Amino acid sequence: MAARVEEAVVAPKDIDLESLGAEHINLVFTLGSEDFGVDVNIVKEIVRVPPFITRVPNAPNYIRGVINLRGTIVPVFDMELKIDMPSTPLTDEARIVVLSVSEVTFGIIVNSVREVRTIYDAQLEAATKLSTAMDKRYVMWVAKPADGRLILLLDINLLFDLDQILIEDAGKE
Numbered sequence: 001m002a003a004r005v006e007e008a009v010v011a012p013k014d015i016d017l018e019s020l021g022a023e024h025i026n027l028v029f030t031l032g033s034e035d036f037g038v039d040v041n042i043v044k045e046i047v048r049v050p051p052f053i054t055r056v057p058n059a060p061n062y063i064r065g066v067i068n069l070r071g072t073i074v075p076v077f078d079m080e081l082k083i084d085m086p087s088t089p090l091t092d093e094a095r096i097v098v099l100s101v102s103e104v105t106f107g108i109i110v111n112s113v114r115e116v117r118t119i120y121d122a123q124l125e126a127a128t129k130l131s132t133a134m135d136k137r138y139v140m141w142v143a144k145p146a147d148g149r150l151i152l153l154l155d156i157n158l159l160f161d162l163d164q165i166l167i168e169d170a171g172k173e
Helices: 002-020 161-172
Strands: 023-031 034-039 043-048 063-069 072-078 095-101 104-110 112-120 124-126 139-143 151-154
Touching: 023 095, 023 104, 023 151, 034 112, 063 104, 095 112, 112 151
Parallel strands: 034 151, 072 104
Antiparallel strands: 023 034, 023 112, 043 095, 063 072, 095 104, 124 139, 139 151
């Protein structure tokens, strides 16, 4: 009889996982009071915000400047300003998430890093239904995990497309 109970417990879990669809692993962080996520595969590391970030003359306001990360100069973007959110003061929980997209490495300042979370296809909804002041074109999906939170999954490729061109062009000069 014990074997039947085990089978009954195992089978529904397998069916539920299959019905959820493909899994996507995301780094979840906060900006303001909202949760955002990026594909964990583009995350290189997470570092504390240094006390000083070197400003870049004539840069847009969302470019905080550059940092020296173990001998590599890394441009740092203020994510709140980049996605048209009101900027909040940095706290001890603020971090720079270092990303690498199309062989370009850059950092984004976030208010805090929450977790690495698996999100399934069944938990995703199109971002077109968002009613927010934020520019929706940067949000690929809204994830609705079982805990009731909403996580806005960012399209980093679209978000930083122009910036990548500027960085690459600056490197050629």
